[in-house]
Amino acid sequence: MTDKTSQARVLIFDTTLRDGEQSPGATMTHQEKLEIAAMLDEMGVDIIEAGFPIASEGDFAAVSEIARLAKTSTICGLARANYKDIDRCWEAVKHAKSPRIHTFIGTSPLHRAIPNLDMDQMAERIHDTVTHARNLCDNVQWSPMDATRTEHDYLCRVVEIAIKAGATTINIPDTVGYTAPRESAALIRMLLERVPGADKIIFATHCHNDLGMATANSLAAVEAGARQIECTINGLGERAGNTALEEVVMAMKVRNDILPFRTAIDTTKIINISRKVATVSGFPVQFNKAIVGKNAFAHESGIHQDGMLKNAETFEIMRPTDVGLSDTSLVMGKHSGRAALRAKLRDLGYELADNQLNDVFVRFKALADRKKEVYDDDLIALVSDQETSAVHDTLQVKRLRVVCGTEGPQEAELTLSIDGVDHSVDATGDGPVDAAFNAVKMLFPHKARLQLYQVQAVTEGTDAQATVSVRIEEEGRIATGQSADTDTVVASVKAYVNALNRLITRRKKTAPDADVKGVSYRDAG
Numbered sequence: 001m002t003d004k005t006s007q008a009r010v011l012i013f014d015t016t017l018r019d020g021e022q023s024p025g026a027t028m029t030h031q032e033k034l035e036i037a038a039m040l041d042e043m044g045v046d047i048i049e050a051g052f053p054i055a056s057e058g059d060f061a062a063v064s065e066i067a068r069l070a071k072t073s074t075i076c077g078l079a080r081a082n083y084k085d086i087d088r089c090w091e092a093v094k095h096a097k098s099p100r101i102h103t104f105i106g107t108s109p110l111h112r113a114i115p116n117l118d119m120d121q122m123a124e125r126i127h128d129t130v131t132h133a134r135n136l137c138d139n140v141q142w143s144p145m146d147a148t149r150t151e152h153d154y155l156c157r158v159v160e161i162a163i164k165a166g167a168t169t170i171n172i173p174d175t176v177g178y179t180a181p182r183e184s185a186a187l188i189r190m191l192l193e194r195v196p197g198a199d200k201i202i203f204a205t206h207c208h209n210d211l212g213m214a215t216a217n218s219l220a221a222v223e224a225g226a227r228q229i230e231c232t233i234n235g236l237g238e239r240a241g242n243t244a245l246e247e248v249v250m251a252m253k254v255r256n257d258i259l260p261f262r263t264a265i266d267t268t269k270i271i272n273i274s275r276k277v278a279t280v281s282g283f284p285v286q287f288n289k290a291i292v293g294k295n296a297f298a299h300e301s302g303i304h305q306d307g308m309l310k311n312a313e314t315f316e317i318m319r320p321t322d323v324g325l326s327d328t329s330l331v332m333g334k335h336s337g338r339a340a341l342r343a344k345l346r347d348l349g350y351e352l353a354d355n356q357l358n359d360v361f362v363r364f365k366a367l368a369d370r371k372k373e374v375y376d377d378d379l380i381a382l383v384s385d386q387e388t389s390a391v392h393d394t395l396q397v398k399r400l401r402v403v404c405g406t407e408g409p410q411e412a413e414l415t416l417s418i419d420g421v422d423h424s425v426d427a428t429g430d431g432p433v434d435a436a437f438n439a440v441k442m443l444f445p446h447k448a449r450l451q452l453y454q455v456q457a458v459t460e461g462t463d464a465q466a467t468v469s470v471r472i473e474e475e476g477r478i479a480t481g482q483s484a485d486t487d488t489v490v491a492s493v494k495a496y497v498n499a500l501n502r503l504i505t506r507r508k509k510t511a512p513d514a515d516v517k518g519v520s521y522r523d524a525g
Contacts, residue, residue, distance in 0.1 A: 014245055015230055023238065026282065033050070101139070108147075186224070214241070218248055246291040268322065384482070399415035425442045448473060481500070
């Protein structure tokens, strides 16, 4: 590698709030988007794709406010290849210190057929819409959706057109996650070699993980000359997700011998934003997930443990502190006070207002009375559950009592607050969870179908808190919910109610144009 290459800066473009939110059931509230954007800004993300402004009034409002509040990150909005989308996008991002318009159109044969444009007609639209975007904003990104399945000659042609029209960044998306690393690198090299003006702009890569190669494809593209990686926290995104921010950033940090590039990311903030996104999206991080999974720094094998005691580098290629984890998991107890709890939560990345701290403290004391030891993961579950309950308050669980055992039927007595009014009911079912869910349905009738019910113990022991994840579907709308409690049935009902609250939010979220909902026009990557 040359000295110039070894100093090359790779821009991190995070699309958690746009592509990540498109994961079925991952809809986020306005406040949740603002909080995640602030964390991305603070950790040093170069570009934040804050949303798709024309998709809904909610998206427009979120992008606009994120643009106004951002301190250092460039704020980007997504727009299809038409003037209406681009104008709406500019209205949303124009107040940012550094705004960007990202416009796209599908260029592969399959995607050209959707708007029924031939090659020349599409080339003309690309020229006109990129020119229009550049007349509004100096920073314009253009994406040929499904680039990796676009004919090479045509891809070179339209990339050249976009550059001449004023695009400053050209993103090359692997929209369906079909590409292998060698192909990803070859495509970037070809464009740099064949397209006039390619050396004057930044090439970006946006990879999906359908075959499990998104991170490898992104890093291969960087080695070939791309200088922007599009990614999401926890790899959240359509279908199998996207390149995970934490993976590419830590790969460049750990393997700087073969990936001699630099980023502005403060890696010590990774674990906190990973937890935040998992909470607000309702998508828990799998235990063996690279970098941010619960088991990423855990060792059970005797050989591994012996090696770790002698030298941590024996079985760890990075330190827990590199991503913001503490080396130890300190125990809190029922005698711990507010000051200790505040300090502990601050160490875990949570800065709570006084009223929030008071709420968590009450729940912490109640938990400490029921458990012998309260660990870091217990506290994280408490805060996450408090945040979820505070945001989604259309439905609230006020009281639950269940009767279960070998003699059925199992029964549930539930009091549910609906828009501030308490309603109670008794219900039966095939087990306590089924009975409790039936009670919820009786009090709040709906047609949502349960797609997923998952229980995980937060810590060890029979007194451990259980984190329950629920996914429901209603007329194509998918919503997820999470909750934690030492009582698994209570956690289950709260998770179910949280999912229903998210479903209510999705019902209210309407798009101005019907085709905004179409995958081909909604997904720029």
